[in-house]
Amino acid sequence: MKHVVIVGGGFAGLNVAKTLGNHPELRVTLLDKHNFHLFQPLLYQVAMAALNAGEIAYPLRMILSKYKNITVLKGVVKTVDPFRKTIVTDFGEITYDTLVMACGTKHHYFGHNEWEEYAPGLKTIAQAAEIRRRVMDAYENAERSVDPEEKRKLLTFVIVGGGPTGVELAGSIGEMSRHYLSKYFKNIDPTQVRIFIAHSAPRILHTFSPELSAKATEALARLGVEVLSSCKVTGINEHGVEIGEQRIEATTVLWAAGVRATSIGKTIGFETDRSGRIIVGADLSVPGHPDVFAGGDQAHFKLPGGATLPGLASVALQEGEAIGRNILNEIIGKPRIPFIYRDKGQMATIGKNTAIAERGNVRLSGLPAWIIWLSVHIYYLSGAKHRLFVLLQWGCSFFTFGHGARIVNKEWRFYPTVPEKAEPAEKEE
Ligand SMILES: Cc1cc2nc3c(=O)[nH]c(=O)nc-3n(C[C@H](O)[C@H](O)[C@H](O)COP(=O)(O)OP(=O)(O)OC[C@H]3O[C@@H](n4cnc5c(N)ncnc54)[C@H](O)[C@@H]3O)c2cc1C
Known part of the structure; x- marks a missing residue:
């Protein structure tokens, strides 16, 4: 069985997984540093005490439990060796046949x-x-x-x-x-x-x-x-x-x-744009590495007119599905289909x-x-x-106007306990 590894359980990664779910010829591993999918568009409501965190975060295992061929692993991907087809994580190495990078973005403080x-x-x-x-x-x-x-x-x-x-x-x-x-x-x-x-x-x-x-x-x-x-x-x-x-x-x-893509694309040595996004071709694969795809906020996809796609959930969802379909096409010997974005x-x-x-x-x-x-x-x-x-x-x-979540307590610890830090400062070009 071919082993597909998806890094990131956001909108893009999750949609790749769903598209490949229960395929008899594929073994799929979805890796994420959290064990939940976060619905970021409603995050501000958690910040403003209108909703509780648990109402916009859903365990990845539960979402994907109906797919027998998908395993969810919690872990941080440090880097990838595309020549050895190996992912280096905080708990060891994993080999893949096909890799999908969908790690999203981080905050960018413009060098400050x-x-x-x-x-x-x-x-x-x-x-x-x-x-x-x-x-x-x-x-x-x-x-x-x-x-x-x-x-x-x-x-x-x-x-x-x-x-x-x-x-x-x-x-x-x-x-x-x-x-x-x-x-x-x-x-x-x-x-x-x-x-x-x-x-x-x-x-x-x-x-x-x-x-x-x-x-x-x-x-x-x-x-x-x-x-x-x-x-x-x-x-x-x-x-x-x-x-x-x-x-x-x-x-x-x-x-x-400001946000910029997580630095992993650059760490691996893939070509990235100024925002750290991995540059992908028409089929959403990384040029020179046909077995590696990138999608969602982490991908830089150029539209025919030259413009790039914005960091939106609908873009990530569509790219995730398109990557999944191209992986399936390959199994049945069909050519890959260029990604066409439908503006929602x-x-x-x-x-x-x-x-x-x-x-x-x-x-x-x-x-x-x-x-x-x-x-x-x-x-x-x-x-x-x-x-x-x-x-x-x-x-x-x-x-x-009475929100139930307006209680705060310094001693309470939310998951993860330490807020993630921004990417190290980079010299502005
Ligand atoms: C506050 C906020 C509000 C937004 N509002 C809207 C909106 O109203 N409408 C809209 O369309 N879009 C909105 N967006 C943008 C939208 O949420 C993103 O475009 C979308 O989440 C991108 O999906 P993605 O799968 O590429 O990345 P993400 O959803 O960010 O998922 C990336 C996943 O990768 C994991 N990950 C990252 N690095 C690693 C690593 N090294 N190892 C393992 N796992 C890793 C993360 O834990 C995460 O689960 C908003 C974003 C934010 C932050």
């Missing part, structure tokens, strides 16, 4: 890894838990503070990056400040809360049309979020953020500005009842977009129980 301590990013459950702790602690400390300067700093939140994650975080903090603070905190005036999005491009959500981007900016303004566009963050420390000469004193700074559009939510959605020339905002956003996220969430729980949680908070 020292900022990570003061501005955590949002990519893992541990990071979501840390963000939740910082936001909740800021409210708790502001409630008891008698120093107006200190209170102002505690009630100032800066989100660096105006993409969908930055917007979702800022919108949630705005909503929480308006509704939660006024109800439960007696010494905080919600209008004192200041939320900034510091964004380097002229407008936030710049992959959306200017019209939708403007609507999102207006919706954010209604929640008290101020967008600072075309600005470059030059410093972040325990006192706040520096934007050139301007300084914003803030206790809570969150990073939603993009969405971002700003708060309760408000989202933007765009597909081709169809542009929606407000409640209709929010209903689509909600339906799509529930549909793609793994496990019927998770879907039901999330729907129930959302239903309750929709009518009451």
Whole structure:
């Protein structure tokens, strides 16, 4: 039997595995450093205490249990020797006939890894838990503070990056400040809360049309979020953020500005782009290594016009399936099929009842977009129980604004216990 090894149980890796599931001629091993699949698009809801971590993480073993030919192994892949067809992991070596790399991305602090301590990013459950702790602690400390300067700093939140994650975080903090603070905190005036999005491009959500981007900016303004566009963050420390000469004193700074592919592609010696993504050919295999594929956020796939695909779940899902189909084609002696991406559009939510959605020339905002956003996220969430729980949680908070997950405790340990660090700083090109 041919041995297919898949590294990464995210959207791409999982879809490769499902496509190969129960094939009589294949033995499949899926390796991931976690034993769960994480639904990253709802991670900000864990960070903002709207959902619990267990509601968006699903054990890989359970998802794949119905496939007799698939084994799930928890472990970290350190490197790969493509000439010996061997993977080096933290628990030993594994040989393969076909390899699929789908390790996703990590945060990128543009050569300033020292900022990570003061501005955590949002990519893992541990990071979501840390963000939740910082936001909740800021409210708790502001409630008891008698120093107006200190209170102002505690009630100032800066989100660096105006993409969908930055917007979702800022919108949630705005909503929480308006509704939660006024109800439960007696010494905080919600209008004192200041939320900034510091964004380097002229407008936030710049992959959306200017019209939708403007609507999102207006919706954010209604929640008290101020967008600072075309600005470059030059410093972040325990006192706040520096934007050139301007300084914003803030206790809570969150990073939603940059990601780059995990460095493993470079470590192996594959050709990578500036973001560390492995360059793949039309069939999603690595040039010169037809038995190695890369997909999802870790792959750099060029469209016929020259543009590359964005880091989206729908891209990872489609690439995962296409890789799986090409592996199956090979077994039956059929040629590989070039990958064709079908644009499913993009969405971002700003708060309760408000989202933007765009597909081709169809542009929606407000409640209709929010209903689509909600339906799509529930549909793609793994496990019927998770879907039901999330729907129930959302239903309750929709009518009451009372989120059940707003408890924080420094001593609690989330899995993994230590938040992952950003890639080592690299000299900017
Ligand atoms: C906060 C946030 C919000 C997002 N919102 C949206 C959204 O609304 N819509 C959308 O389309 N996309 C969204 N995305 C992007 C989307 O989640 C990614 O594009 C998608 O997860 C990519 O899938 P992937 O399989 O390539 O990688 P991932 O889902 O990141 O999976 C990679 C897997 O590889 C494992 N891994 C990594 N390195 C190793 C190693 N060395 N050894 C073993 N295992 C390893 C990881 O544990 C992980 O399970 C969001 C992302 C984030 C972080």
